[in-house]
Amino acid sequence: MSAFAFFGALEIGLIYGLVALGVYLTFRVLDFPDLSVDGSFPMGAAVAATAIVAGINPWIATCLAIIAGAMTGWVTAFLTVRCGILNLLASILTMIAAFSINIRIMGRPNIALIGEDTILTPFESLGDSMYIRPLVVGVLVLFSAWFVVRLLNSDFGLGLRATGVNARMVAAQGASTAFYTYFGLALSNGFVGFAGALFAQTNSFADVTSGVGTIVVGLAAVILGQTLIPGRRIWVAVLAVILGSVLYRLAVAFALSSGMFGLQASDLNLVTAILVAIALIMPRMKKNMKKKNSPVDKSGAGDKRKTGGEA
Incomplete structure (x- = not known):
């Protein structure tokens, strides 16, 4: 894998680290299966791109994208809390509606940002953009x-x-x-809308289909990161999901760029599903290995049987 491909994958991995943070908050903290991230990611990209093309400052455009993403999540919560719709179904409804809304925002399926100023433009003059861009994105993610x-x-x-662990106790x-x-x-x-805005500005385009499979990438980052770096502390879990996102994108880039097993760029979804x-399998394998390697206290078991017989 070339240096250009490595730093490109690192940049994308850091951007999807924001998606992993969002997925961590819903799936791990709130215990809420939220699929609306597939809609809020392209919405963040659509809002940011439309605002930048309209001449709005890129930082303000990014803030607008964050607000738009937050409103998407708010709608999902409203459908669940106020309307009593099952959380999974509510998020799917929001995701479907967001597709049409994103086209309305952009006025067409995609917008190009080639030649437009972005939040990365002022930093690109400091050195080679191949190194500067991942550094700037990394600072924002941290x-x-x-x-x-x-x-x-x-x-x-x-x-x-506590709401995700025991909502009745909180109430x-x-x-x-x-x-x-x-x-x-x-x-x-x-956070997912923020990631969409950064994705649009780093890749110089916003597309209505850019959110397809976002939830899968976010889940992969969370599960992979927490499997490799287990820990109960919050800061460990947060850094783990970001690292999981980076490792995931690097693994995908390596598999596709090296031609491993004859893979091509069109096999991205296949590689994603396999990873x-x-x-998902790794945590169960680790648990089974611990059970096999754990010593069995045979004397204790014998004492229990003996005690039971005497009784």
Whole structure:
């Protein structure tokens, strides 16, 4: 794999690290299966690209993309909390509706940003863009990770985590589980919208189909990262999912660029499915290995049998 392909995969992996943060908040923290990220990712890209083409400052355009992504998550929460729709179905409905909304935002299926200023433009003059772009994206991702760690370690974050573990207990303490659900889904999809905005600006285009399979990539990053770096601390889990995203993209890039097993660029979805399956199987394999390697206290078992016989 060439240096250009390596740093390109690193850049994309860091961008999808924001998606992994969002998926971590919904699947791990809130225990909410949210598929609306497939809609909020291209929505962030669509809003940012449309705003930049209209002459709006790229940083303001990125903030608008974050807000648009957060609104997507808010709609999913509204359908679940207020309308009583099953969370999985609610997120699917939001994802489907977002497809048409994204076309409405852009006015066409895709927008090119070639020649437009982006948030990366001021930094590209500092050196080779092949190295500068991943560095800038990495700083933004680390800042987002720091924010998530500080939030989840706060008293408010404790309530957010408790909502995913035992919502009835949270309600019994007088806290609003509905508010935590609204906030959690809005924050999660805000990160995904942020990722979509960065994706559009780094690749110089926004496309309505760019969100297809986003949830799969996010889940793969979360599962792979937490399998390789297990830990109960929040900062360990957050850094693990970001590292999982980077390793996932590097693995995909290596498999496709090296021609391993005769793979081609059109086999991206196949490689994705295989890597996700491996990431899902690994925790179970590790658990089975621990059971086989754990010593059995035969004397204790014998004492129990003996005691039972005497009784």
